[in-house]
Amino acid sequence: MPQLLDLRATEMLQQGELAQTIQAADKLRELDPMDKNNQYNAACIYARCAEFVTKDKPAPTEAEQVERKKFLKLAIESLQQSLAANWDNFDQLRKDEDLIPLHGLPEFEALFPKQ
Secondary structure, three states, rough: HHHHHHHHHHHHHHHHOOOHHHHHHHHHHHHOOOOOOHOOOOOOHHHHHHHHHHOOOOOOOHHHHHHHHHHHHHHHHHHHHHHHHHOOHHHHHHHHHHHHHHOOHHHHHOOOOOO
C-alpha cells in the first residue's frame, strides 16, 4: 500500500492534480505514523508540491506563496516524524532532489545533528 500511494502521488503531480497528490501524501502519513519510510516519502511528496505551486511563476500570488509555505511545513513535520521513528540517513536528506525546496530553511537545517 505505501508504494502504491507514493506512485499515485508522483503520477498525480505529473498530471497537475495537486489535490489528489496531497490526498495520497496525507494517507501515506496516516497509514503508519511511526513508519520512518512512509513519513520520509510523504515529506518528499509535500516538498515537490511546494515546488509545483510556484514553479515557472516569476511572481507567485500571495495565495500560491501561502500554499507553498503550507506544503513546506508539512514536509518538515513529516521529516521530523521520520527522524523520531529512527530515520538516520542524513546524507540522503541532503542529497535527495525531492527535498531541494527545503534546503536553506532553518527548520530543515535544524534536523541535522550538530557536529
